[in-house]
Amino acid sequence: MAPKVLVSDSLSETAVQIFRDRGIEVDFEPSLGKDKEKLAEVIGKYDGLAIRSATKVTAKLLESATNLKVVGRAGIGTDNVDKEASSKKGVIVMNTPFGNMITTAEHAIALMFAVARQIPEADASTQAGKWEKSKFMGVELTAKTLGVIGAGNIGGIVCDRARGLKMKVVAYDPFLSEEKASNMGVEKVELDELLRRADFITLHVPLTDQTRNILGRENLAKTKKGVRIINCARGGLVDENALAELIKSGHVAGAAFDVFAEEPATENPLFGLPNVVCTPHLGASTTEAQENVALQVAEQMSNYLLDGAVENALNMPSMTAEEAKTMGPWVKLAEHLGGFIGQMTEDAIKAINVTYDGIASEMNLKALDCAVVAGILKASQPDVNMVSAPVIAKERGIQISTTSQDQSGAFDGYIKVTVVSESKERSIAGTVFSDGKPRFIQIKGINIDAEVGNHMLYTTNNDVPGIIGKLGTLLGEHNVNLANFTLGRSKQGGEAIAIAYVDDAVPASVVEAMKATGNFKQVKPLEFNVG
Structure with a gap:
């Protein structure tokens, strides 16, 4: 039976057609996401749910989603999806982080121009008939230093565009290597140095416990006098109250924000301040970006439902279609090994250790880990899958560890699973032969050649x-x-x-x-x- 997908928000007809062309049944109901009761009534029929921001995927909705396997968000933000409840339910949550990269980077550059030349205020003044030419003295971008906090996908594009504007670019990103920084033509620096040197600062990092208020009161005080700050990433990265005070004092010359700590932002400490440019979260709002993310989410969901490929998932290790094809027998082996040991273990499990040898150690180990844990837990909880297994294991206090090693035996590769329970330790090993069939090759340290029946x-x-x-x-x-x-x-x-x-x-x-x-x-x- 063909998988069935519901599109409950506004997606382009081209994206909807992708599902149909791939042989997936699709119901296009772009207004259904706003009707919680009706959505809950019908969601049980679907394997996939494609959404934008209007549909709220709550724990309550998921209770009715008896067949749901994947939620695809056309866009990067997934605040409207309960990811913890989705994981417990075994539902993969995907987003499309790359479909709006260019658009968001261009918006950051546009805001940088706007705050450098006071364009919004000058426009309002001119249209009011004031002609205050001497009031709006701007600054050039050429030869200025741009500090980029986060030089990943979007930040990297901003770096490239800024270099084209003949700006000097310094970047703070713990994950940026010196070699990559050199290839990008930027200087990698620590955050304190960036704050001290930058004439403009733009942020391009996700909101995490580590990045929240990365430009808080203390760090803002370290910035160069006359700095201008742009945020098109996430609200909460900047202490808006502290920034407002520094703008009023003249230490910060201007700011341009597309995102805010609380949205919709109907009031904010930055509103009404001189040379502050604000837009209503428009980073991804271009025709091209909206089309790109819609097409991308349709492709990703189709690839998962038809081929098992996991792309841009937030609660499951990614696995390309090629990996899914190559690893399929090994994923099955991992689940069978877990299933064997899970059915043999009747008391509480304390720890799971997985050893990967030879060619198995070169595969996507996170995905294989999930398969092993799912196989073990299914013995006591049959509805567990690769998505929900790590969450349930964590809730049960089960410690999971992995070991990788070079080929050490007669087989090109194998997987060995050891489970420590409250009463004993059990282990089993297996491999995949050239016929693609998983085999058990060792149980309790005893060599054996057993197919799985x-x-x-x-x-x-x-x-x-x-x-x-x-x-x-x-x-x-x-x-x-x-x-x-x-x-x-x-x-x-x-x-x-x-x-x-x-x-x-x-x-x-x-x-x-x-x-x-x-x-x-x-x-x-x-x-x-x-x-």
Whole structure:
């Protein structure tokens, strides 16, 4: 059955057509997002929800979203999506951070020109018939120093445009390497030096605990007298009250803000101050940007629903379509390894360690981690998936660690999962053979070559003659058809394990009968979704 997507906000017809062209059913209801009750009534029918800012994806709405797998926000801001509730529900939340990069960078440059030449005030004065030519003495951008806080995607474009204006650019960004800064033609500096040297400062960082009030009262006081400050990134990066005081004192010559700590901003300390330019969050508001983000979100959602590719997700490791294709068998292996150990563990799990060896260590380990944890937790919570698993594990206080290593054995690569519970430690390892099928290759330190079946029966016993015959006889007496089996042992006469492949789920009565013989130390039915 084809996936079904609801577009509940205004997206372009071209974007809607992308879903149709990819074979996805789509309902285009651009006004539905504003009707919470109606949206809740219908959301259960859909695998995907494409939105802008009008639709509010709340925890309450998600309760009704029984089939929802992905929410795609056409734009960068996702304040209208409850990401924590989405993660718990197992719903991927995507945005489109690159569709409006050019537009936002250009708006920052436009605001820099506007505040440098006092264009809005001069326009208002002139249209009022005052002709106050001598009142509006501006400054040139050429040869001035621009301080860029955050030299990522948008900040990098601003740096490029500023260099084209013959400005000297200094950048503060902890993630910017010296080599990249050199290639960009900018000077990498610490924040204090940027504040001391910059004639203009523009911000291009997300709002996090580390960046909140990055231009607070203390840092604003370190700025060069006559500085002009531009913010097209996020409200909350600048202490607006402190900035207003410094503008009034003359220390700051001007400011241009497109974003504010509280929006919609109907009042603000910066409003009405001389040489302050304010716009209503217009950074992404161009025809081209709105079209770009709509097309991008349609492509991303289609890629996920059809191919499993995860792009620009906020609550799940990204995985390209090519990665999804290459890693598919390894993701399945990771989930099966987790599923085996999860079904074997009956007490509280304290820690999970995953070791990646050889070619497995070169893959997208974050995605594989999610698959392992999902497989483990599904044993007790069947609705868990790769999105919700890390959140649930964290809530349960489970410590997750990973180790990567070069090829260390007979296989090109393998994954080993070790779980520490309150009573014991268990481990299992597996690999993917050339046929693309996952295999279990070691259980409890005992080497084995076992395919994964839908219905399996795992047993342990002392390595003594007659066990296989007793296993087959018991299954036959209870009308359980034995399709195949695999054996392994630690040494002759030591501990032995067996995996029996059967046609249907093994009844509890069979398990009890096997335990009653005294021949088996452990008897555990296992279920896997092999497909």
